[in-house]
Every structure is written in structure tokens, then in C-alpha cells.
Amino acid sequence: AQTVTQSQPEMSVQEAETVTLSCTYDTSENNYYLFWYKQPPSRQMILVIRQEAYKQQNATENRFSVNFQKAAKSFSLKISDSQLGDTAMYFCAFMKRASGTYKYIFGTGTRLKVLA
């Protein structure tokens, strides 16, 4: 069974600084997807960034980038130039690429607070 671990329950960062959130996962699959979702205090989760395991290039979306280390089963999220609106819970998620199943496995989340 797949598991996703986020070892940092809470983090804080000063506005405009850079912060990295950690995520590790365990799987015997070779083809899968990894995601970072953001859940602001309003509670609606939104996709931040996604990575396909067969792609070696790390995904980037504006201020958000990932460091995907497949052998180490590590998938960290880097937020550059942090903004107050980045304050939220961040969840790492795994989905195996296999027909017939589209179940996401989520970590327990990291609460990020951006300080003014």
C-alpha cells in the first residue's frame, strides 16, 4: 500500500522569503503522479503543482517548484517570494498511474504561516 508522509506539521516564513515543505512517499509502483494541494482557511483545496514520475524535469509553476527525487521517494515543494496569501495547509498527494484506479493518497499536511 502507498503511504505519504509529511514530517513538518507547522512551518512559518517571513514574507518574501523562500520556504521548502517536505514530503516522502512509499510505493512499489514505477509510474505515478505526485501533487501538492493548498487548503486555505476557507477550506477549498486547490492544486498547486503536479509531477509525473516518468518525467525527470522538476515541475515549476510561477513561484512554486518541486524537487522530485524518485530514488529517494522524496517530493518537496519550494515556495519562493512567499506572500501572505500563501498561508494555508499544504497537502502532498500520490496517485498511481494504473487503469481503473484514480484514488489520491494524501499526507497529513503542513500548516504554513507567512509572517508580515
Next chain:
Amino acid sequence: DTGVSQNPRHKITKRGQNVTFRCDPISEHNRLYWYRQTLGQGPEFLTYFQNEAQLEKSRLLSDRFSAERPKGSFSTLEIQRTEQGDSAMYLCASSLARDKDPGNTIYFGEGSWLTVV
């Protein structure tokens, strides 16, 4: 595109009562998911539909839980004989299946909070 809509947003019920939540997915999305989230935890998968067919159910989904998507559009999640342990937020999500993109992005609703007293 109005996003995934869930109602009611909050429900307080007495133990033993039945509750039903409704989810309206993003139009044209053929996949619909239900997740449960408790405080301090990430969402846990409950079930998912492709069109009207319920294709996967978690072992978390006891016999007291039933989900339907009769016309392949909106979905309902019913919990019978509620227990205090059912208190959680129930999240609905939807996605558009693309054969060439199995890693489809799912879009979440704001969730329905259930408190069983």
C-alpha cells in the same frame, strides 16, 4: 464554470439520525469523488464514480454509508444511523477523464461539515 458545489455546508445532527450530502460537480466532469477529512489529517478516499458507475469504494465506507450518482451528474452521500465518529468534513471532488492524461487533476468543493452530537 461555477466549481464544485456542496450542500449543506454545515450539518449538526443527533446520533442515530440519517444525513445526506449533495455534490454538484463541475459541468462536463465525468469523474466524481468523495473524501473524508478530520482535523489534523489529510483527506481520506471514500469512493469514486465514473459517470453513474461507482467504480471504487474504500473499506472506510461502512454499510451505513451509501453514495449515488444516478444520472452521472450530481451525487449524494448518505450516512445512516450516524455515530459520533462520523463527525468530519466530507469533501467532494470532480475531474474530467482524458485517456491520454490518466493523472487527471481533481477539483474540490468547499466541503460539508458534519457534527454528530
